Amino acid sequence: MDTDLARAVLHHVLAGRCRLALHGAGTLELGAGDLALLPTGIRHRLTAAPDAPPPPGTSAPGAPAPGGAPAEVWGLDGAQGGAGVRVLTVRAGYDRRAATPLVSVLPRALRLERARVEAAPLLRETLALLASPGRRPGPGDRLLALRVLETALALAAPPRRPDGPYPYPHPGIGRSVAVIETRYAEPWTVVTLAREAGMSRSAFTAAFREAVGSPPARHLTARRIREAARLLAETGLPQSAVPARVGYRSRVGFHLAFRATYGVTPGEYRAAAPRRI
Structure with missing residues (x-):
């Protein structure tokens, strides 16, 4: 297990x-x-x-x-x-x-x-x-269930409530986490994430690292690679289409990031998928 x-x-x-x-x-x-x-x-x-x-x-x-x-x-x-x-x-x-x-x-x-x-x-x-x-029930239900979970998790990390504290030190950090969770395929950079959060790049990077435990670029990469692994393991999407689906414009960059995360190439991961589910 x-x-x-x-x-x-x-x-x-x-x-x-x-x-x-x-x-x-x-x-x-x-x-x-x-x-x-x-x-x-x-x-x-x-x-x-x-x-x-x-x-x-x-x-x-x-x-x-x-x-x-x-x-x-x-x-x-x-x-x-x-x-x-x-x-x-x-x-x-x-x-x-x-x-x-x-x-x-x-x-x-x-x-x-x-x-x-x-x-x-x-x-x-x-x-x-x-x-x-x-x-x-159909074979796509696992994908739909995961999509529901991801969207609900993102909604559950809101900015400040009237009767409670921020779940993050700045409401913009919650917004940036939410867009990474749900809009990972968009061409985000640290600069555009900081703009989404309403913060300067330096302040955003420091606050994000403190609240989340990793830099924003690394968190975005982890989210994209997690989605890529799901697509490889649970769908018939052509492997060549996966990088663009998760926000990568470079196939080489995608392969390097995937291997750094899982220790295998995307093709090797897909071949072993029945043992991973």
């Missing part, structure tokens, strides 16, 4: 209201359209009975078993007061090494309100696709 692989769980409430109880660590109230994100897959339970004691576990009766399909729609058991409650559960694995800087500043579970979900077109449309009635 790859010890660098972590697993996140996301619950999107399609109808009704429910409560997510963390194992020994509080609860989240969820309404229709809300999304609960558990970046590290902490043990939890969903119930529609607001006063029911939350027994330990990873799911509610009727929920898909942990480790099942990447995305499943299910209903809370009517015997628990959950009649009419429908939930889309999404699970996705991610590279712990690349995502740790972002995940480390997030709580073990958090709620994205319906308005924020609906304001993010990529997230909203992918969730709707996964939850569409009569849809059958």
